[in-house]
Amino acid sequence: MTRPHSGTAVATVDDPAPGCSALRDCLHCSVRHLAVCSALSPDEVQALERVTVSQALPLGATLARAGEPRQHVYTLTGGALRLVRTLADGRRQISGFVLPGDYLGLTGSDHHRHDIEAIADSRVCRVALPQMKDLRARYPHLERKLLQRACQALDDAADAALALARLQPAEKLADFLLRLAAREARLGDPGLRVTLPMGRSDIADHLGLTMETVSRTFTKLRQQGLIALPHLNTVEILDEAGLRDLCGA
Amino acid sequence: MTRPHSGTAVATVDDPAPGCSALRDCLHCSVRHLAVCSALSPDEVQALERVTVSQALPLGATLARAGEPRQHVYTLTGGALRLVRTLADGRRQISGFVLPGDYLGLTGSDHHRHDIEAIADSRVCRVALPQMKDLRARYPHLERKLLQRACQALDDAADAALALARLQPAEKLADFLLRLAAREARLGDPGLRVTLPMGRSDIADHLGLTMETVSRTFTKLRQQGLIALPHLNTVEILDEAGLRDLCGA
DNA sequence: CGCTGTCTTGAGTGGGATCAATTAACGTGG
DNA sequence: CCACGTTAATTGATCCCACTCAAGACAGCG
Structure with missing residues (x-):
């Protein structure tokens, strides 16, 4: 059973004192997926650790709801999420599935545009928005990497649109x-x-x-x-x- | 008559010695739409002028074809373009319409993914890729602006996908x-x-x-x-x- | 073993696609 | 200015495929 139970979504649970393995995962994801740390000094790594929080999401949990103000960006380190939009009359669309390594935060809006729900036991690595802003200001490399990812995502979106339409x-x-x-x-x-x-x-x-x-x-x-x-x-x-x-x- | 004639697309025509008004348009677009020049010195403006070329696109002209290697990025300064994808059996999808102020170049691919065709007499401002790379390296502000635009485009793409699907x-x-x-x-x-x-x-x-x-x-x-x-x-x-x-x- | 939720399969309907014909808009030349 | 020709848009008639509604199969779990 890898599917969430009906509508009884469990609230998200923070991990206030992340174990060392969770932290290592977070750094790992930052390193591997955002390539920030390619040339970081030990104290810079420390600074990164301070802004990085691991969060567990059991199957069926909701990470965010459409309309809520955005507080963090995320990288999925395990499991799977879905990005859901629902029309007033119940029609539903899933904009995409989030798999390990994917980054959540490439949007121009300051509010969430999707419900974000765990379709398997998952774990995200999260960074608060103001701190992410600092990171981006400090590491131009990060900004460039995000732009690369956004461009890739745009290409994928165009492919998806063609599929949907034709x-x-x-x-x-x-x-x-x-x-x-x-x-x-x-x-x-x-x-x-x-x-x-x-x-x-x-x-x-x-x-x-x-x-x-x-x-x-x-x-x-x-x-x-x-x-x-x-x-x-x-x-x-x-x-x-x-x-x-x-x-x- | 604002529609292109059947399939007889006129080849794109360069503007090797752009008149001052065209150049001013280009700079204008760079300033207004990419916000590079907010604090540029006169010689930096000169440098920008050197990499910026205005190009006219009569109705029906093709700016690029899917599969061709990308050579430039563009900003549309007048008219309108369409981004076309065609399947082997002729099914067609138009990923979007490019209107004045829109930037063409937010893709992760080094080849064009669309046919780009003028659906009205148009004019683009173009910058060669290597020179654009230089500009982005020199002006972090530009990189940030592009990321903002990409994020906005991603939001729009999600909206379009919902519309297409549901x-x-x-x-x-x-x-x-x-x-x-x-x-x-x-x-x-x-x-x-x-x-x-x-x-x-x-x-x-x-x-x-x-x-x-x-x-x-x-x-x-x-x-x-x-x-x-x-x-x-x-x-x-x-x-x-x-x-x-x-x-x- | 029965219960629950998910998936599969079936029968019938409806809405958009397809094919075809008509109308409208525009440009040209007499 | 009007008749003509071309292209695009509209309208009509029919068909087909995916949706809808409904029943049945299957797996997981208490």
Whole structure:
């Protein structure tokens, strides 16, 4: 069971005295993902440790709600989150899934624009906004890295928009699976076995479909021999080339 | 006639010896839109002038094609462009429309990801990539401004994705018109009269619809008294509140 | 073993796409 | 100024696919 229980979201829980391993994770993420520390002195590392807080998010917990004022930026160090937008009448869209290494804070707004919910037991590394501002002022390298990430995110957003606007359900799903596989591959995994931390309706709300259509499309891809579904949340990519020219690339 | 003729795109034409007005425009755009020059010395302005080139784009001209290596960044100083992606089988999506003041260059790729086409007689201010790199290294303020813009663009992309995924045709069109009106308002225009530089099929390919549906939806909004269409390319917003709660905001 | 929540599968409907024809807008040349 | 030709936009008729509603299968867990 990797899915959150209905609507009973547990409140977020801080980690006021982070253990050394959590702190090391945070620094690690800062180093690896934001490349701040490439040439930091020991006291600079100390300064970083002071502004960095690890926070646990059990499955189903909500990190933020749309409309709330933003207080921190985050880097996901483990687990998975979803970014949810809901219309007045309940229509839902999932702007994206946040996986380990992803940075949360690239927005021009001072309020959250999404509900941010944990779809697996997760852990984030967080920095308060004013302190992040200081860091960015102090390390131009960080600013540059953030801009790089933002540009990459913009490219991804354009790809997603094309998929939403013009791909058919099977193409959307193939595209989604390949994208997920590529992301897991970048984190070191082989790439043929993709784990889906999210449920069918999350996929549907991400691709602009219904749960039923997603389910039917999974069966269709399976019957065509393009994928296998050993478990509900595990997809094995049998014919990557086949998937790839399904989504017209 | 503000629409490009069929497929006969005129090649882009450089302006090797830009007149003083073009140069002033370029500097103006750099100042106003990237806020580089807020505290520049005269010789720094000279340096900027040297890297800045104005380029005219007649209606129908192509500034770049998807797949080509990127050579410059641009700021649009007049007219309008469209960013087009085309699938192998001809399905088309327009990622966005570029209006005066917009910056072209926020991408992580070193190749163009869109066809960039002028949908009106246009003019861009361009800077070669290596020189832009220098500028960014020299002026941290510029880097910060670009990041701000990228973040804003990301927010807009999320909004667009929600619209593509979950809004109905009438809602999509209402959202589009309001967004366009807001954009014109930011450039000083009153806001009740929106000029559409693009044709119906461009709107369709932007919203993930067909030309016919866009046309039908226009008539529907008109019959409901929400808008008026004095000319083909002019929309008058009669009931802004009505439009606004159509798209669920 | 039954309960709960999720996923799958089925049958029927509706809305946007498709195909096709008409109308409108604009520019040109007589 | 008007008739013509071209291109874009509108309107109409039909179809198809994804949505909707509903039932059934499956897994996880107490």
